[in-house]
Amino acid sequence: MAAATQPERPAVTLPQGKVVGVTLTDSLPRPVTAFRGIPYALPPTGDRRFRPAVKVEPSTDVIDAVDYGPSSPGKPLLPGGLPLVYSEDCLTANVFLQSSKASETSAPLPVAIYIHGGAFNRGTSSMHNTASMIAWAEDPFIAVSFNYRVGALGFLPSSASAKEGVLNLGLRDQIVLFEWVQENIHLFGGDPNNVTLIGLSAGAHSIGHHLMHFQEGRSPLFHKVVIESGAPTSRAVRPYDAPIHEAQFADFLKETGCPEGASHEEIFSYLRAQPSDKITTAQTAVFDKYNPSLRWAFQPVIDGELIARPPLETWHQGKWHKVPIMTGFTRNEGSLYVNKQLSESSGFLEFFAELLPLLSAKDIETIDKLYPDPATHPDSEYQETRDGVGAQYKRIERAYGHYAYVAPVRQTAELATATTSLPVYVYQWALQSSVLDGARHADNMRYEVCDPKVTSISPTQKALCRTLNAYVTSFITKGDPNAVQGDMADRAKWEPYTKDEPKAMVFGANNEELIGGAPDKVASELVADSWGRKESEFWWSKVDISQQ
Numbered sequence: 413m414a415a416a417t418q419p420e421r422p423a424v425t426l427p428q429g430k431v432v433g434v435t436l437t438d439s440l441p442r443p444v445t446a447f448r449g450i451p452y453a454l455p456p457t458g459d460r461r462f463r464p465a466v467k468v469e470p471s472t473d474v475i476d477a478v479d480y481g482p483s484s485p486g487k488p489l490l491p492g493g494l495p496l497v498y499s500e501d502c503l504t505a506n507v508f509l510q511s512s513k514a515s516e517t518s519a520p521l522p523v524a525i526y527i528h529g530g531a532f533n534r535g536t537s538s539m540h541n542t543a544s545m546i547a548w549a550e551d552p553f554i555a556v557s558f559n560y561r562v563g564a565l566g567f568l569p570s571s572a573s574a575k576e577g578v579l580n581l582g583l584r585d586q587i588v589l590f591e592w593v594q595e596n597i598h599l600f601g602g603d604p605n606n607v608t609l610i611g612l613s614a615g616a617h618s619i620g621h622h623l624m625h626f627q628e629g630r631s632p633l634f635h636k637v638v639i640e641s642g643a644p645t646s647r648a649v650r651p652y653d654a655p656i657h658e659a660q661f662a663d664f665l666k667e668t669g670c671p672e673g674a675s676h677e678e679i680f681s682y683l684r685a686q687p688s689d690k691i692t693t694a695q696t697a698v699f700d701k702y703n704p705s706l707r708w709a710f711q712p713v714i715d716g717e718l719i720a721r722p723p724l725e726t727w728h729q730g731k732w733h734k735v736p737i738m739t740g741f742t743r744n745e746g747s748l749y750v751n752k753q754l755s756e757s758s759g760f761l762e763f764f765a766e767l768l769p770l771l772s773a774k775d776i777e778t779i780d781k782l783y784p785d786p787a788t789h790p791d792s793e794y795q796e797t798r799d800g801v802g803a804q805y806k807r808i809e810r811a812y813g814h815y816a817y818v819a820p821v822r823q824t825a826e827l828a829t830a831t832t833s834l835p836v837y838v839y840q841w842a843l844q845s846s847v848l849d850g851a852r853h854a855d856n857m858r859y860e861v862c863d864p865k866v867t868s869i870s871p872t873q874k875a876l877c878r879t880l881n882a883y884v885t886s887f888i889t890k891g892d893p894n895a896v897q898g899d900m901a902d903r904a905k906w907e908p909y910t911k912d913e914p915k916a917m918v919f920g921a922n923n924e925e926l927i928g929g930a931p932d933k934v935a936s937e938l939v940a941d942s943w944g945r946k947e948s949e950f951w952w953s954k955v956d957i958s959q960q
């Protein structure tokens with residue numbers, strides 16, 4: 413009997429070499445062609461550590477693009493994810509396209525670039541099941557995901573770093589990837605003039621900063637954005653030499669054993685000479701030191717160039733790229749981060765006083781009233797009835813979620829619609845995934861991609877996946893979440909956000925099947941954007957103290 417013929421592997425010839433990919437079929441409704449682990453920059457190793465990324469050079473090499481490239485060294489991902497390989501040689505991209513539909517048209521396809529999250533200290537492109545996302549899409553498009561430097565390797569703010577010219581290296585890696593897409597995506601059949609950035613959490617914060625990287629006379633490297641649980645004004649965006657950054661930099665140098673009193677040239681010469689594990693061990697120690705207070709180390713900073721000024725100031729000056737926006741939040745953004753055992757009222761107030769030292773005594777008093785203390789207000793909505801958590805958990809979870817995510821997301825919609833007629837679409841993810849975590853941060857990612865682990869739970873969960881995927885992919889391909897009807901034509905019409913009558917699309921608000929309750933066939937509903945609005949308005953007034 414003759415041996416079975418192996419299917420020919422897809423290949424694309426790039427300036428950097430011939431890239432040979434693979435066809436994916438498992439658990440997908442349509443086959444997807446994947447090219448994974450393509451270098452988009454030279455390895456940032458050795459003397460290239462703590463330097464801006466350098467583009468790849470032309471070559472005739474053959475690149476075996478079957479597997480994802482290594483992840484940037486950082487905090488390990490939460491249990492349950494894919495097994496990862498970590499390496500400083502991490503600047504690789506992945507390109508996905510529908511195998512069947514891409515051949516049906518000769519016109520260039522829209523492009524989506526996915527930026528992974530992870531607090532700028534962890535994460536990898538493989539967290540997002542991009543292949544599944546495009547396989548379920550009614551209209552074909554090409555999707556690109558990639559890794560960039562995280563932790564100290566990508567974000568090491570300080571005066572010394574500024575002198576060395578190495579601030580915000582992770583964001584600069586992202587720009588190199590955007591440029592790589594502009595130069596090469598046509599070889600995969602993509603349209604470089606129809607690019608959507610999409611990202612969650614740190615990926616969304618990143619998009620916010622790119623949205624505001626406005627340069628007169630230069631067109632942006634993207635044309636639409638999907639900003640999920642993030643914003644340019646989210647959390648703290650401080651100058652590179654803010655006291656907390658200098659303190660964290662000093663802690664990092666101490667952990668690496670860097671000699672005291674060294675000049676910035678000597679510091680970075682020393683850091684480039686150290687073994688990789690010394691750098692990653694040091695960055696983990698510093699991140700862990702500040703993590704309990706949520707004053708995270710290794711974050712983007714105001715550098716006077718890429719982040720030219722405080723983001724709120726940039727909004728008011730109108731110096732941002734006017735493109736269509738889709739953005740939103742989950743209703744329990746804080747549940748993954750705050751102390752679930754917090755029980756004392758004093759701890760609630762001390763948390764915000766430490767997180768934002770520039771809050772006045774009056775501000776702290778206002779926060780105390782805005783979130784009524786269940787210890788003194790029996791009718792407070794923050795009365796805790798769940799087992800296994802402290803009496804202040806519901807209160808601090810909601811307050812931190814509003815500060816860090818909900819208010820900034822809504823602020824993006826408010827400020828964008830004030831200065832452009834281009835549409836802004838706002839969502840709220842309300843499906844509770846667990847009794848304690850609720851509708852937690854990043855839950856929507858699994859639904860956006862129609863992850864098989866979710867679609868297999870029940871028909872209602874699959875319908876919720878299909879509905880969200882249809883909205884998002886329609887926005888990517890047409891700039892309108894309602895434009896591509898497909899087999900989810902009965903989904904609610906998503907109207908743009910307006911200042912006079914703000915509305916949001918809410919997902920899974922009445923579906924409690926994941927927490928032991930009843931399912932709900934209504935996957936999405938357009939409602940007045942009133943949930944948490946009063947609290948958002950307070951936090952809007954405090955953005956400036958997060959940028960000092």
